Amino acid sequence: MTQTAPAFTGRLVTPADADFDEAVLGRVFNHRRPSRRPDAVLLAQTEDDIVAGVRLAAENGWSVAVRSGGHAWAAWSVRDGGLLIDLGDYRGIDYDEATGIVSATPSTKGGEELSPFLEERGRFFNGGHCPTVGIGGFLLQGGQGWNQRGWGWAAESVVAIDVVTADGELVRADETQNADLYWAARGAGPSFPGIVTRFHLKTRPLFGGLAHTVQAFRPEEFTEVMTWMYDATLRIPTNVEIVVVGMYLPDEDGEPGEPGFIVTGLAFGDDLAHAQASLEIFRENPALPRAIVVKDAAPSSLAEQRVEQIRSNPEEHQYLTDNIWVDGDTAEIVERIRPLFTELPTKKAFTIWMSNLPTRPLPDMAFGLHTGAYVATYCCYEDPAEEDANRAWMSRVLTDAQPVTAGQYLGDSDFTQRQLRFTTDEAYARLQQIMADRDPDGRFVRYLASDPATLNHNHWEL
Ligand SMILES: Cc1cc2nc3c(=O)[nH]c(=O)nc-3n(C[C@H](O)[C@H](O)[C@H](O)COP(=O)(O)OP(=O)(O)OC[C@H]3O[C@@H](n4cnc5c(N)ncnc54)[C@H](O)[C@@H]3O)c2cc1C
The missing domain is CATH 3.30.43.10 (Uridine Diphospho-n-acetylenolpyruvylglucosamine Reductase, domain 2)
Known part of the structure; x- marks a missing residue:
């Protein structure tokens, strides 16, 4: 020093x-x-x-x-x-009843802290699924929060940020002042040219009821169920989060048992009856008679959902993750993503398919790429010796999926392992310009990438 x-x-x-x-x-x-x-x-x-x-x-x-x-x-x-x-020890949450805007420091945990704080006030913010994720990194990369399908990316609810710039100045950025930083903060992810010290977020009224449908199947039903899912998702109301998870199904002790996958619908309703009615279309699943387990429109709570998220993402484990935005012909998508769900390499690994249909146009912000469905895979293990096998599996199944891959979401990515497109060419060029203008000396670190020169390209298209 x-x-x-x-x-x-x-x-x-x-x-x-x-x-x-x-x-x-x-x-x-x-x-x-x-x-x-x-x-x-x-x-x-x-x-x-x-x-x-x-x-x-x-x-x-x-x-x-x-x-x-x-x-x-x-x-x-x-x-x-x-x-x-x-920023872990820099903490604070304030809520303004008159505007419905909550201001929180970036290390605030979306599910464990912000959500209960707002629930007490009859409000809600669609933070990340795992309760311990910090709002800082989550919002900067877009933020795939609860019911993102219906409510949009969490970053769309950012109305302003406070930022320490490369010159060490503290400034406010919103639509009318420092608008370049405000634009970049909604999608730049880990290459934002500043430090956000506070996020000012629009909240929504707390939903009145939550209902959950879960249908579990053996791997051989995957093609039929996913093909139906692609059609059904267009008819399921947008207050329902729709996720399919490839996993080892929990046995009676809650331990990973036989391989399979679950179809889930989580409905956020005005009241419980509304939430339950929103899940009706799941009953049309043609493979339902062959489901191993069915939970049909059961009442649920955010507390219950948070416990489930923590169970799926255990602490003190090692993780390899990757993800793709899939696009194209439904039959080809289903065939190409099937191994990600049905050939999982370890008992704790899982893959999610999250519906983003019907796809909404995005507002003008750095986050610029999404398609009708998101697929992310998480290899979770305890012994470092398992890393190579997990990595080889991931590489094989994701290479097979390239013909239906449009790009990826920053949130589950690792550019030191695999670089894909994550926003539009136009947004990426604008982001580069903002970084150059705001931080010409490169004070703030940029994307941690194996090859910074080829960022925002699908590597096999180069
Ligand atoms: C168990 C688990 C569950 C997850 N679930 C979801 C989910 O449901 N939806 C989803 O979208 N993502 C999810 N993610 C991904 C997660 O949102 C991202 O990894 C996100 O970056 C985490 O934010 P953080 O602040 O906790 O991370 P950090 O590691 O603290 O931050 C990540 C990076 O963001 C940048 N950054 C963070 N804070 C600031 C700041 N204040 N100013 C400037 N730059 C900053 C920095 O480059 C930093 O290195 C999950 C991750 C885990 C581990």
Whole structure:
């Protein structure tokens, strides 16, 4: 360090400190840990700490990486060299009843903190499914929250952000001021040229009832069920989140049992009766007589859904994840994605198909690519020796799916492993320009990529 560190309310941790590694990695959800290490970690507690941290980095010629919730699968916040500003101890949520706008710091956990806070006030924000995901990284990359199919990307509800720029200035960005930063913050993901210190979010009235349909099948039913699903999804009302999950079905002890897949509908209704009625079309599933387990429009709650999310994404595990936006002829899609659901490599691995139909046009923001359905696969394991086999499986099934792949979502991606298109060419060019204008010296780290020059291209099309 060339300059004396300013007095932070939080703490600057350097390699000389015994807890340096804990500061670097302790809050990273994925236990498949990188060997990268920054020069220092600032455990920021206040907005002033963040401003001072960016200025200290400038004085030392350091790059700056940021961590909010620590849930980026590829541990994007952990870089070689530079300063990691960790926002985990910088906390706050405020709600304005007059406007229905909630303001929250980026490490706020969407499901565990923001949602209960809003529920008490009769409001809702469609944060990420896993309750511990931080709103920071989630919103910056688009945000596939509850019922994204019907309510849109969570980033569409961002009305303003507060940002520390590369010059160490704190500014507000919205439609009328610093509009370039506001545009970029809704889709740039881990290459935003600034640090967001607060998100100001539009909330919606809390739904009155939640109902859940689950139908479990053996793998041999996949083609028939998915083909029906593609047609049915266009008729199922848009207050229903529709997900198909390839998995080892839980046995009576809740442990992964036989391979199979589940079709699920989660309806957010004005009341329970409305939610239950919204799930009617699932009863038309032609394979229903052969379902192993059926839960039909059962009353549910967000608390129950959160428990299920935590069960599916256990902590202290290693994860390899990847994803695709699929597009094209339905029969070909179903055939090409089938191995992702029916040939899972380990008992804890799972793959989701999430309906995004009918596809809505996107507003003008950096997030610019989605199709009618999202497929993401998660290889979860405890023994590092399993990594190679999982990686080989993922590579094989995703290569087979290339003819129906339009691109990918930043949220479940890892550009050090595979680079795909994630927004339109036009949006990507505009984003590059904003990054160059706002951060000409590259103070803030950019996408962690194996080849930055070929980002936003499907690698097999180059
Ligand atoms: C178990 C689990 C479940 C998930 N479920 C969902 C889901 O339902 N929907 C979905 O869309 N995604 C989901 N994700 C993906 C998740 O949203 C992304 O990984 C997201 O980046 C996590 O945000 P974070 O703040 O927790 O992560 P972090 O690792 O803290 O942040 C990721 C990156 O975002 C950037 N960033 C974060 N905060 C700031 C900031 N304040 N200013 C500037 N840049 C910042 C930085 O580049 C940072 O490295 C899930 C991930 C996990 C592990």
